[in-house]
Amino acid sequence: MYKMEIPNMDLAQIAQSGQCFRFREITPADSDVVKPSESTYELVAFGRHLTITQSKPSSCLYNPNHPSTFSFSINKEEWNNIFSYYFDINTNYEEIGKMINTSDDDYLKECYKYGAGIRILRQDLWEMIVTFMISQNNNIKRITNSVELLCKACGKKTINSSSHYSFPRPEDAPLEVFDDPSMGFGYRAEYLRDIFDFTKNNPEWLHELSGMDYQNAMASLLVRKGIGPKVANCICLFGLHHIDAFPVDTHVKQILNMHYPNGIDLTKYNGAAGIIQQYMFYHKIHKA
DNA sequence: TTACAGGTCTTGT
């Protein structure tokens, strides 16, 4: 167990910001011991199952000036070596908040105030490629279900829990799994079969991608069948941490039409476009 | 019942 205070971090906001599909709240079986000031989340990453307890209500009214305390089901070494990276601890989100709050964009200020606990996780590239291919023209519940089925069917047991499965590597998934309608992939199954097959036969591709800049990574992703501009931008943002990437989906399209009828100038946010997109997206999805 | 889900591909102009 490792405990620490982290600014600009809220588990509920991260879990519901749409960047991850295996990060969810868990409610203890004994509901009598649930404290209203705590919330517990679980996730699987880097082959490990992790639970995290945040010592405050997972409220919408997150105040970055009062950081929460987090208890991780890992030791200090695992935090330092693995999960501090995953939670993007070296990015200064307070600085981005200052940039927003000193701008003249009142709408964006409102979004930041509402979702200041969002961080862009540094998730696994391959997992992002597959999950965001599944996400196209789909709903969260069904996406989550398909991802979990895929992990159970083809993933390996996590190194610290026999009841949780890591995300399957390209070589872990027999191509027949994409013929199984019960996986819920729908028409995306053939895209998934292609990308698993291609990546298994071109194992250097993922490593090459991770060495590319944003433009080249986009180009290398867009030639794969089933990856269009939106999914490619999500992969760049969430899988490669190119924070210049600005995925435009139906919601962001509506935001841009509503609040930026003359277009949005992303250059003034100085390499933080993707983070700003997350604040806007979360605000639109969850603000009543 | 019809429309919608964090889109993309194909086809027709």
Next chain:
DNA sequence: ACAAGACCTGTA
């Protein structure tokens, strides 16, 4: 180059 239509399927 650009605009429709089609596309699996669970949910409301």
